[in-house]
Amino acid sequence: MEWSRSREREKIKNQREKEETKKEKHYKLQKDEIFNQRYLFVQAISDGTFGRVVRVFDGGENDFKAIKIIKSVKRHIQSAKIEYGILRTIHQQNEYHPGNQKIVRAYEAFSHKDNYCIVFEDLGLSLYDFMRGKYFGGFELKAVQEILYDCLQGLDFMHASGYTHTDLKPENILLIDKQQKGKKEGHYHVKIIDLGGAVFQTECHSQLINTRQYRAPEVILRNKWTNLSDMWCMGCIAVELFTGQQLFKPKGNDFYHLAMIEKHCGPIPIEMIQQCRNEAREYFNEYQLNDSFLKWPDDQFMVQELNLMKVFKALIPQNQQELLNLIENLIVIEPLKRLTPKQALEHEFFKLTFN
Template sequence: MSKDDGDSASDYSDIESCHSDEEEDLEDYRKGGYHPVSVGDRYDNGRYIVLRKLGWGHFSTVWLTLDTMTDTHVALKIVKSANRYTDSALEEIKLLECVKKTNPEAKGYRHVAQLLDHFWHQGPYGKHACMTFEVLGESLLSLMKRYNYKGIPQNIVKRISKQVLEGLDYLHRECGIVHTDLKPENVLVWIPNIEDYLKKDTAEILSDIKQKEAISLASSPTQLQPQNQPWLSESESAGLSKSKRKRLKKKKKMKSLQEAREEALENGDTGDLEDKMGNLKISTSWKRPKEIKVIPSSILDITSIEVDKEGLQVFDDIVVKIADLGNACWMDGEYTHVIQTRQYRSPEVIVGCKWTNEADMWSAACMIFELLTGEFLFDPRAGSKYNKDDDHLAQMLELMRTVPKVLISGGEFSREFFDRTGKLRQIKRLRYRRLRDVLHDTFLVPPEDADAASTFLLPMLEMDMAKRAPASQMLESPWLQESA
């Protein structure tokens, strides 16, 4: 990818908000694309029942489902079936398994969204990787909308910031993972007592589904597979008809492939996993739907669950979790490819330097500024004589003033942006400003608060990534100590 090859973080992760006012394009329901889902559909041998749509991204859809094995609700993510998406999904699963197993006792563990299960599903448009997660609520972008993009109260921002930094510290120090796409859309609100609420909220939907299934089963007994039916022994199957024995054989094959999948993922052997699962058919009776309808998304609204007479004060005790590791990677690799959504992109990524977890810290600072003010810290625009990258670097230099040697000469594209003296080639006139002045003059933050917030953010905005403060250091900041 070239230095200015688009503003998205990657071709796999759902970098657009899952809580858009629009929905996915019907044209993407095709070979290699989305899997058509309807309320009442069952997945993984009937274990998961679809109840409603939670959201979508350009590379997956997300559904609220009931896990009949545990009698709890989970979020089911169904990835598009093209090979590049399924390959990326397998890598995401490996990263999520690491997050799940590394250190459940760590503070930051509870601030990273947890993978619960994963399986394949064969549909009319291909084989889809499926993952289930704990059910979470709206994103921080939705929270910003609640405050009309005028900034979230500082006490809530401090609480969110501390939890995000704890989550990043867990990913970085404990798991050795770089998120690479931290932004408000990828931090979700955890809702207390969610299961009690969902049990009541979905009872009528579930009742209707089971009633329809009962009618369908009565009219065509072979159409639905019984849930959680134990595997029959050879002696038990001896008296079955030829067709029933054939169906039993298929079930056993599916079970052995499921076990092979779990073993391969446990050992990190995803290449062999693809070979073993290449012929898996979970939904053998699928018929191409005559008409596909896009189901509207409906996020879980914490204010409707946690009723509070003071309205938005319900967020004073907010708990958040970092989500979407679709672009994440291991810290021990050497990377120079473009990561991060544009407004949260770090300078080393723009010039093509090698980057690692310090890039997440830059994104964290940009996001926290946005939570405080409701606006981007950096929002570059292309001009007639310069591109977005030129303007992005100019905005950074206006705020941070100095540029380290590693950016001037250490990146693949450094010479395109800087001359030998460290001056920008395309943009000559810069309007220097201090971060505390931006907070005070532009966003009317009181002087004392502007000074404190600026002091907190600047270590994460260090242009030299080697000097940028890690999450563990930022957690000691006095600015955070007032948060719960």
């Protein structure tokens, strides 16, 4: 019963969010449109919840840039202004840190016909779009190593600057190469984008962060979270880069998500259960059953899927122990037991040489 009620609440909430998003309109682009008396519209790149991204030619510097055109919706504009402020601030801090170059650069912001716009450096495809173009096949090990290293450098820089990204996923990691081949001079290099949800360590932390498939267990439980929630995301991304498939597909339900996490990582510790908010406590029994307090879903289809689900340790070949060990130290239920970005950068996986 708990499973059914929880699923119904999630369904209603998701439907409301979809209906609200449909009412919000994207900016209508005009052929040869000029932005801020400088940027000539070249082509549309992508559309998102916040608005749309276009490629433009910068007549002032004689090169290409990307402009994010935000929908005329208050919450999206506020988020965009926060993102621009963070990017302008963070790049002025510790400019010699190697991770400084792994975060996308924003050059200016302005209003265009009632739409807030941010000008970014022009980058390539997102990891998600690149994998989609490969029919969601995984990357070769050398590419996995290079991409993860760049991401961890960027995260180390962000965390050292006091920020948690809060929404790491393949859609928010862009390849530097713009030729859509992924490689640049024989290597895969990336930058982290979309800092609109980034939170400074002394700011008020909202309960819910992360895109669902990459959401850390402490966030699902509505416990206090830190920048180590980003490292759970990195573990999920590492598996996805290697296999081409998302590790968690929780079907919009926290209850099922927690069951998947326990299947991969073992029982959720009692200390974390005791700290969780009231709405999450309904997922747990007052007593242990097979070492777990979790009330497993009573939906037979979901139970069957859980039984058939392969754990991540079975997805990584036995001859790739260094990669598996890295992932095992990122996808850890207890946040304080996860590697920090700095610790992860020192892992043996990044000392391997691939042909």
